[in-house]
Amino acid sequence: KDMIKNNKKKIAVGVAIVVAIVAWSLFKPAPAEAAEINAYGSLNYRMGNDEDVNGKSVLKAEDNGSSIGVDISEELVDGISGFAKIELGVDTDDTGSNPFDSKLAYAGLDMGTLGKVSAGRQNSVFKKVTATTDVFPEYGNKAVQKLFSRDSHTVVYSTELGGLTFDSLAKVDGSTGKSGADVLESTVSFDMGSLTLVAGMSDDKVNKVDYRGLGATYDLSEATTVAFNHTIKETAANLETKANEVAVTHVIGDTTVALGYGEIKDGTAYTTVGATKSITDSFSLYAGYEAQDKTAGNKDISGMSAGIKLTF
Numbered sequence: 057k058d059m060i061k062n063n064k065k066k067i068a069v070g071v072a073i074v075v076a077i078v079a080w081s082l083f084k085p086a087p088a089e090a091a092e093i094n095a096y097g098s099l100n101y102r103m104g105n106d107e108d109v110n111g112k113s114v115l116k117a118e119d120n121g122s123s124i125g126v127d128i129s130e131e132l133v134d135g136i137s138g139f140a141k142i143e144l145g146v147d148t149d150d151t152g153s154n155p156f157d158s159k160l161a162y163a164g165l166d167m168g169t170l171g172k173v174s175a176g177r178q179n180s181v182f183k184k185v186t187a188t189t190d191v192f193p194e195y196g197n198k199a200v201q202k203l204f205s206r207d208s209h210t211v212v213y214s215t216e217l218g219g220l221t222f223d224s225l226a227k228v229d230g231s232t233g234k235s236g237a238d239v240l241e242s243t244v245s246f247d248m249g250s251l252t253l254v255a256g257m258s259d260d261k262v263n264k265v266d267y268r269g270l271g272a273t274y275d276l277s278e279a280t281t282v283a284f285n286h287t288i289k290e291t292a293a294n295l296e297t298k299a300n301e302v303a304v305t306h307v308i309g310d311t312t313v314a315l316g317y318g319e320i321k322d323g324t325a326y327t328t329v330g331a332t333k334s335i336t337d338s339f340s341l342y343a344g345y346e347a348q349d350k351t352a353g354n355k356d357i358s359g360m361s362a363g364i365k366l367t368f
Contacts, residue, residue: 091130095368098123101148102194102342102363111355120194120363122146123159129166137166139174160206171215177208181223182258184243188271188283189303191314194361195346196328199299199318201267201289203239203258210239221245223256238262250275264292279307297321303328310334325349338367 102120107113125143132138145157164174186200209229215222227239243256251274258267269287276282282304289297301318311333319325330344343362350356 091128094127096125096127097146098365098367099146099148100193100363100365102361104194104359104361106359106361107357109355109357111357119146119148120365122148125160132165135168139164139166139172162210162212164212171213173211173213175211177206178210178212178225179206180204180241180258181212181214181225181243182241182256182267182269184223184245184254185256185269185271185285186287188252188254188273188285189301189316189318191283191303191305192316192328192330192344193332193342193363193365194344195330195359196303196314196316196326196344197301197318198326199301199320199324200285201269201287201297201299201320203241203260203265203267207239219246221247236261266290281305297323299323323351340365 098121100120100122101117103115103117105113105115123143123145125141128140128142130138140163141160143160145159147155147157158177160177160179162174162176162178164172166172180203182202183205186197186202189200190197207227210225210227212223212225214224221244223241223243223245225239225241226237228236229238239258239260239262241256241258243254245252245254251272253270253272255270256268260266267287267289269285271283271285273281273283282302284302285300287299298321299318301316303314303316305312305314311331313331314329316328317326318328326346326348328344328346330342332340332342334340341362341364343360345358345360347358348356
């Protein structure tokens, strides 16, 4: 009972904080020198019919990544600005009576030509490589080899030089019992308009596992884009896991259709199709299908889903 009371108290405090921040951003006075605060969020819910590892279909309605957040920025001195982000995952299913999950929470300085530095719970910079083929609302992008999508205890530095963008991340988590950085990541990207290239690495020093990859997106036309990435995971025992993914998107009026294929060498292959229809700028409907081609005698499985998404 005491645990339930404590959980309810934590939830109430979390709700109060988010509501207070959103209310402040909407109704507070806004003098010229005040910080700029923008609230945002999304409600994302889907109905899925997915097969489990045994091939048994499971029909389920569930949350699909709803969230709420606040972006904050303020000019500190001429040429230097402070910024921060707080983003919470909102579990509309209220699983385990814990509807909030920390996604992002960081603060930093934008020093203009000297670059940006931030600290807190942040996205992996290696995600720039893996995100090139992340174009589906539900399925897809499962073959990529990566350490994490976001994590705590991180410091990120980003800068631009000669048309190139450099991003570096260091994770320092004292709970590992090791001194120094536990994870080092770095990417370099180049945007040439219709073609964007990115290459990067992620080094898990604690577990001695390295990730390397490159990605690209190319606009064949105003309506059609092709994306690709190649990622490699290498363990301390020199065991390599290689993966390739490709995704094509095409816009027809207010509908975006997508086709993707990803394959882990000597492992699972994923074929994905999907479509998203924009009803308004903030409201959309989507549907998708995924087939997983297993190896080593494992049963092939598939899944299909449809959902709604409202953003603000």
